[in-house]
Amino acid sequence: MESILLLIFGVGFIVFGVRHNKNNHREEGFGTSGSVILEFITSWTDKLPYWITKTIYLLIGLGCLIGSYLTYF
Secondary structure (H helix, E strand, O other): OHHHHHHHHHHHHHHHHHHOOHHHHHHOOOOOOOOHHHHHHHHOOOOOOHHHHHHHHHHHHHHHHHHHHHHHO
């Protein structure tokens, strides 16, 4: 079960990191989206430069995918 959750979070963070660019970096933060989870994630990354935030999202996604693979096998 935990491998499926890690897989979902991994894919989600990879997609979130790939779609992240300068325009939507300025729009992120508290109150801009309807999702509580996205507000929590973007609340601490909206003050960083966009390329650092993009790297963090991609590394978290990659870590979740590796963790999913390791827990599955």
